[in-house]
Amino acid sequence: MLTKATQEGKAAAADLCSTRLDKLATHAANEGLSAEEIVELIREEAAAICSKGGAAWN
Numbered sequence: 001m002l003t004k005a006t007q008e009g010k011a012a013a014a015d016l017c018s019t020r021l022d023k024l025a026t027h028a029a030n031e032g033l034s035a036e037e038i039v040e041l042i043r044e045e046a047a048a049i050c051s052k053g054g055a056a057w058n
Helices: 002-031 033-054
Strands: none
Touching: 002 033
């Protein structure tokens, strides 16, 4: 039971991560961001995730 719950939690986290990365990529493409700006965007997202314990994804 615990194993199944863990697997479901990991699947949900992967889905959230995938969705968020897709949104970031769409934003970068629509805004015509440079590579440097995209790197900064990813770093900001990583910091937001760490500081909010994942709440930034919701």
